[in-house]
Amino acid sequence: MTSKENLEEKVDEERRCFLRRATATVGGVGLAASTLPFISYWLPSTETEASGNPVQVDLTPLQPTQQLTIVWRGRPIWVIRRTPEMLATLPKLNDDLRDPFSNEDQQPPYAKNLYRSIKPEFFVAVGICTHLGCIPTYRPDVGGVSPSWLGGFYCPCHGSLYDLAGRVYKGVPAPKNLEIPPYDYLSDNMIIVGVDQGQKT
Numbered sequence: 600m601t602s603k604e605n606l607e608e609k610v611d612e613e614r615r616c617f618l619r620r621a622t623a624t625v626g627g628v629g630l631a632a633s634t635l636p637f638i639s640y641w642l643p644s645t646e647t648e649a650s651g652n653p654v655q656v657d658l659t660p661l662q663p664t665q666q667l668t669i670v671w672r673g674r675p676i677w678v679i680r681r682t683p684e685m686l687a688t689l690p691k692l693n694d695d696l697r698d699p700f701s702n703e704d705q706q707p708p709y710a711k712n713l714y715r716s717i718k719p720e721f722f723v724a725v726g727i728c729t730h731l732g733c734i735p736t737y738r739p740d741v742g743g744v745s746p747s748w749l750g751g752f753y754c755p756c757h758g759s760l761y762d763l764a765g766r767v768y769k770g771v772p773a774p775k776n777l778e779i780p781p782y783d784y785l786s787d788n789m790i791i792v793g794v795d796q797g798q799k800t
């Protein structure tokens with residue numbers, strides 16, 4: 600097996616591990632949400648997952664700084680509730696980022712803004728590194744990854760870094776910002792992933 604095949608096998612195994620972890624924690628959203636900043640997982644029904652249909656996500660349990668992960672079309676979709684302090688970090692980072700203004704086609708038009716989201720408070724993104732597809736780790740801890748770290752996502756496979764809007768830093772292997780999936784708000788506390796804003800379901 601070549602080293603490239605070895606690497607791809609490793610990445611596939613990481614994804615399989617993610618789905619096994621997700622399956623093992625179905626139903627744990629309310630429990631995990633009580634402790635910061637635990638990550639919780641929620642899987643749609645087998646029928647919904649198999650069909651690739653849109654998935655509704657209740658934002659009610661999500662406390663500030665927390666991350667919720669669902670699975671849509673076999674991919675982890677993150678929802679993170681960002682605080683005003685977290686949002687305030689974003690304009691400071693432009694010089695350090697590869698695509699600070701989201702010129703690459705990595706988001707729907709309604710998420711092409713500083714926050715890369717419909718509402719600044721809730722960040723919705725595909726949790727897959729744009730280098731070789733590992734699953735980055737949510738690291739909101741200021742100073743946690745480096746002394747100048749303001750929070751974001753760290754990919755453990757080859758060290759790629761993204762800010763709290765999923766914008767990739769310069770000088771890391773990942774070439775692009777994290778992808779933003781199509782989504783819309785059904786109400787203040789309910790989103791639907793897999794449907795573009797304003798699209799009828």
Ligand code: FES
Nearest residue numbers: 728730731754757
């Ligand atoms: S997969 Fe290589 S840095 Fe994320």
